[in-house]
Amino acid sequence: MTPYAPPLPTRREDLLNRLAEPKVYDIAVVGGGATGLGVALDAAARGFSVVLIESHDFAKGTSSRATKLLHGGVRYLAQGNISLVREALHERTTLLRNAPHLAQPLAFVMPSYKWWETPFYGAGLTAYDLLAGKAGLGKTEFLGVNQTRNLIPQVATGGLKGGVKYWDGQFDDARLALTLARTAAAKGALVVNYCKATQLQYEARKVCGVLCEDTIGGRKFSIQSRCVVNATGVWVDALREKDGEANPHDGRSKTKPMVAPSQGVHIVVDREFLGGDTALMVPKTQDGRVLFAVPWLGKVILGTTDTPRHDLDREPRPFKEEVAFILEEAARYLKKAPTTEDIRSIWVGLRPLVKPQEDDGENTKAISREHTVLVSRSGLVTVTGGKWTTYRAMAEDVLAKCAEKNLLEARAAGATVHLRLQGADGVGVRQSAMSMPQGAHSYGLDYPAVHALPGRGVELAPGLTEAMVRFAARYEYAVTVEDVLARRARVLFLDARLAARLAPEVARILVEETGLPPKEAEFIALAAQYTEIPA
Structure with missing residues (x-):
């Protein structure tokens, strides 16, 4: 059983100062969705030095917008894709x-x-x-x-x-993504949201790192690494194109995009x-x-x-x-x-x-849900496709490909098979959740730390207290109102009008905790879109 690890502080200034330190990481991951976070956790669990950057918030894209199902895929069984179903069920x-x-x-x-x-x-x-x-x-x-x-x-x-x-x-997809980030950090990885990769770095035409920028304060960073993994989901082709531009003899920049969204x-x-x-x-x-x-x-x-x-x-x-x-x-x-x-x-x-090269992209129901891992001539590793249920297996495949291409040394797989994620001890958590206050169960063993913060008795909405907002800012990388109400609490996805009403109070608490702009007005405008019926 994995020993319980108390929550680690996620003060942004401290994270950025760590990012500025001169260091050569074993692996730099670009993309903070399910796939990228899974790779970061698996690599850190195997003892590699890891840095992960995400241009927006963790799980801001696809990884917070799933149907919330962990499944083998009944429809994939009907299509005869037995191997995908078997892997997903496991x-x-x-x-x-x-x-x-x-x-x-x-x-x-x-x-x-x-x-x-x-x-x-x-x-x-x-x-x-x-x-x-x-x-x-x-x-x-x-x-x-x-x-x-x-x-x-x-x-x-x-x-x-x-x-x-x-x-x-x-x-809960977004909270699981956040938990992967926090578990990877507990294993030594540096994970930073709101930090955009702007360019790949090369040495002798081989990728050796990433240039990135803090999208909140504008601070720029140079990350050196032995291996760079492009795990940006539907946006992987943008980084692949940058790689092709820097390596015109690669030829990959002339190929069709990998992804059919x-x-x-x-x-x-x-x-x-x-x-x-x-x-x-x-x-x-x-x-x-x-x-x-x-x-x-x-x-x-x-x-x-x-x-x-x-x-x-x-x-x-x-x-x-x-x-x-x-x-x-x-x-x-x-x-x-x-x-x-x-x-x-x-x-x-x-x-x-993942789009076959001969496909016209118009029949996405027929395209495989399996993932693909590619390595360019420069050594850029790109992973896309797949689904939430198989994020851990995808991470193992990525590290296996890195070893195969001599970008990382081979280390035994399976480090995350029995790794309890942050807040879980594996015994009685689901049962004890039944007696917890509404909204508290998703914290698992972290709930006492939440309950110890100021505002534990101040309920902003059913299942959301002032203490939970403070915990999100101190220990869960939350910066904006959207971070809290969309992905730490799931209010935006459950009741967008209620989320808009909560924005001013959440903004007030965030300013107290972080001193950063909470982007309240932007969130209220976004919440209005979530109830907008297309004309």
Whole structure:
């Protein structure tokens, strides 16, 4: 069992002073999403010296905008991608064990409205169980009409024939990303948000570091490293292009981009539309997609879409037809159909799907969800694709490729298989969370440190106290109001109007704690977008 490590202070000035120290790191990671943070943690756990920089906040992009599911991928099984499903099921179990304060099993029901659906989908989900083996979370069950209604009280009952119950996992994506950052720091890594990579550095045409800039204060830094990993998600091609410009004989700059971005839209409504703690899954909507209605932190997430997106906006907005699609499909399966008036928040994530060179990028549903690791002639390591569930396996693949290319020495994999993440002891955390105040469970064993701060009895909103905001500033790298209300607490993603109302008080606390501009006005404008229905 990993001993509990008290929270480390994350005072920004101290982090930047460390970044300015002359040092040659073993590995520099660019990108603070799931993939980059996973690489930083795995490398630090193996004893490498590690620095990670992120141009915005950790998990600001795709990694905070997932459907919150840890899953093997039922639809990938239907596509025959057995290896991806098997790997994801194994990693699902690993994460449930290592972060029980952030990830839990979740029951799903697939309702049937045609006589053949229960046996047909039930057979596929039974195969899902068999693939999981000892990593299974619960046995697939065939349900009658009454059992289905009991588990999904608001399921549409007209023509209901029964259903199938199966198990997968659920997690808090942004808080997991933050926990990876904090765990990596506890292992010796230096991780810094709001620090943008501006240029790669070379020696004899080989990458030997990164130039970067503090996007808050403008301070510039030169990072020297034996290996540079480009883990910037849908934005990996930007750094690859810089590499190609610096090495024109490489030829890679002339190739097509690696990533075909796909947009996934999620709509949040009140819990009453589902009526229970079991998720609903529709395996095949009218246009062949998968639809989920997932209970999460007291609300319900409806989604998602899979639409090609050609721009790489940091705050992508949904297309009108995507919102209409989700609401129309939800109306077919829920007794009370949610409308645009019921929307508490709409958020969009861009998936970094790896694009085959001959693909035109228009059918993102058909592109593989597996990840890819490439090494350029200059030694720049790029990783993209994949999904949250397999972040740890992706990190191992990256370090294996670094060793294969002699960028790092080979060190035994598996350092993170049994590594409990910050706040988890692996014993009783999930059970003790049930007795914690609302919003406290995600801290796990760190909760006493939160509770010891000023403002522990001052509730700003259900599940958010003044002490939690102070903890975010002191120990969780939070700088802005958005950092707190979008990713340390998940208020923006649950109820955007409430988040806007909380902004002034959160800003006041942040100024007391950091002295940095909290960007209150920018956040209020952003929150308005999260309730904006596309015209």
